[in-house]
Amino acid sequence: MKVAKFGGSSVANGTQIKKVAEIIKQDQKRKFVVVSAPGKRYADDVKITDLLIAMGETYIKGEQYEGYYADVLARFKEIINELELDLALYAEIEKSIKTVLTEDLPDGMKLDRIKALGEDNSAKIVSSYLCKIGLNARYINPKEAGIIVSDDPGNAQILPESFDKIYQLRDVDGILVIPGFFGYTKEGKLVTFSRGGSDITGAIIAAGVKAEMYENFTDVNSVYTVNPAIVNNPKEISVLTYREMRELSYAGFSVFHDEALIPAIKEKIPICIKNTNNPKAKGTFVVAERELDDHVVSGIASDSGFVIIYVSKYLMNREIGFGRKLLQILEDERISFEHAPSGIDDMSVIIRERNLPPEKEEIVLRRIKEELHPDTVSLQRGIALIMVVGEGLVNTIGVAKQAVSAISNAKINIEMINQGSSEVSMMFGIKEEDLEPAVRSLYQSFFE
Numbered sequence: 083m084k085v086a087k088f089g090g091s092s093v094a095n096g097t098q099i100k101k102v103a104e105i106i107k108q109d110q111k112r113k114f115v116v117v118s119a120p121g122k123r124y125a126d127d128v129k130i131t132d133l134l135i136a137m138g139e140t141y142i143k144g145e146q147y148e149g150y151y152a153d154v155l156a157r158f159k160e161i162i163n164e165l166e167l168d169l170a171l172y173a174e175i176e177k178s179i180k181t182v183l184t185e186d187l188p189d190g191m192k193l194d195r196i197k198a199l200g201e202d203n204s205a206k207i208v209s210s211y212l213c214k215i216g217l218n219a220r221y222i223n224p225k226e227a228g229i230i231v232s233d234d235p236g237n238a239q240i241l242p243e244s245f246d247k248i249y250q251l252r253d254v255d256g257i258l259v260i261p262g263f264f265g266y267t268k269e270g271k272l273v274t275f276s277r278g279g280s281d282i283t284g285a286i287i288a289a290g291v292k293a294e295m296y297e298n299f300t301d302v303n304s305v306y307t308v309n310p311a312i313v314n315n316p317k318e319i320s321v322l323t324y325r326e327m328r329e330l331s332y333a334g335f336s337v338f339h340d341e342a343l344i345p346a347i348k349e350k351i352p353i354c355i356k357n358t359n360n361p362k363a364k365g366t367f368v369v370a371e372r373e374l375d376d377h378v379v380s381g382i383a384s385d386s387g388f389v390i391i392y393v394s395k396y397l398m399n400r401e402i403g404f405g406r407k408l409l410q411i412l413e414d415e416r417i418s419f420e421h422a423p424s425g426i427d428d429m430s431v432i433i434r435e436r437n438l439p440p441e442k443e444e445i446v447l448r449r450i451k452e453e454l455h456p457d458t459v460s461l462q463r464g465i466a467l468i469m470v471v472g473e474g475l476v477n478t479i480g481v482a483k484q485a486v487s488a489i490s491n492a493k494i495n496i497e498m499i500n501q502g503s504s505e506v507s508m509m510f511g512i513k514e515e516d517l518e519p520a521v522r523s524l525y526q527s528f529f530e
């Protein structure tokens with residue numbers, strides 16, 4: 083049995099959904115189908131999830147939401163018309179949106195319920211279309227499927243008790259179409275995963291039903307060695323290990339959600355990332371282990387929007403509890419950190435900018451000065467991170483030297499270097515404006 087997840091681009095309109103149906107028809111093992119909300123039909127289109135978020139936020143603030151509401155309905159109507167589905171389904175979708183908008187719910191709960199409308203209605207459309215073309219398909223709500231999550235709106239985590247219930251889906255007759263992106267708490271409250279979270283639903287279902295494969299259908303032939311928005315026509319990757327993919331997706335390969343690796347790793351489910359628009363292409367396999375080849379580096383990922391807090395104090399290494407106290411300040415202020423590389427007399431903490439708004443920045447810096455009495459403390463915004471990833475890194479001398487040379491050849495100053503303790507990655511912090519030339523230079527050095 084396979085789980086096939088179709089991303090937003092694969093269900094963006096009726097033409098795409100017809101391709102999805104063809105793919106499902108081609109392989110009877112594709113019993114579990116997870117779908118995203120309709121995504122972009124063309125480069126500067128807007129995803130339904132973004133329309134829903136804008137609609138929800140304006141509605142909650144008492145502002146004009148009607149334009150977004152009309153846009154969402156128009157998108158669903160276009161799909162239903164193109165697929166020639168019963169208009170009763172459109173009426174059902176319209177009702178589902180009206181009901182959620184007018185329900186009397188706290189704001190946090192309401193926004194997640196609004197966001198989930200994209201995936202929920204997409205799953206209803208896909209299952210109706212599969213039935214229309216003669217397949218035995220049915221829509222399954224995540225509550226019925228057994229997806230039980232933590233009560234963390236917009237950032238839910240799967241709870242381990244989910245998996246036994248999900249296993250029972252194996253015995254349900256037909257093709258099961260499950261909306262991605264959300265689950266329910268033990269108390270029955272709908273909560274969404276973080277953005278891009280339909281990949282997580284697919285991985286949870288794959289782990290739960292112990293699928294032989296988790297296929298993730300998107301709009302590219304494979305995972306590329308570098309983001310194709312930065313380098314034209316980059317080399318394709320045929321196979322990656324779970325840890326390589328996790329580091330790469332964490333660091334910016336948005337093609338697959340980094341948290342979606344965890345359930346797959348748990349059950350050692352092989353993942354295959356494939357193209358809905360070209361299903362014959364082999365795609366990229368993500369597996370527990372792979373044979374090492376000549377390429378020490380598998381991929382170069384990059385992401386911007388980070389802050390570095392740099393703290394130095396002479397004899398820091400002798401001061402018991404210094405690092406803990408520094409991180410404790412962040413914990414007290416409810417700020418998560420990404421990395422904390424340290425030296426003898428200094429320590430840096432890297433935080434996502436969105437987690438450190440200016441009002442918190444002031445508190446954190448003041449507390450560091452007052453409580454830790456450092457020699458210096460500074461904060462730098464506008465930082466980008468580049469992650470050079472490869473299983474071969476651990477046993478190969480000179481990769482760091484080659485990477486540093488590539489970055490300095492592009493005349494770019496490195497703000498920070500961190501050899502990941504996972505041993506499959508090496509991280510460089512640079513200024514955001516230097517990101518693209520640095521990545522291009524690294525790509526040239528390692529792949530051309």
Ligand SMILES: Nc1ncnc2c1ncn2[C@@H]1O[C@H](COP(=O)(O)OP(=O)(O)O)[C@@H](O)[C@H]1O
Nearest residue numbers: 089090091121300301305306308309335336337
């Ligand atoms: N290294 C990479 N390899 C392939 N695609 C990448 C990479 N980095 C970023 N992407 C982007 O990820 C996109 C696919 O992910 P996403 O937009 O989430 O698709 P979906 O609509 O299927 O969920 C690609 O179109 C590509 O622009």
Ligand SMILES: N[C@@H](CC(=O)OP(=O)(O)O)C(=O)O
Nearest residue numbers: 089090118131277278279280
């Ligand atoms: N629709 C949600 C979840 C998702 O996974 O979407 P996509 O498959 O289009 O990345 C989002 O936009 O965040």
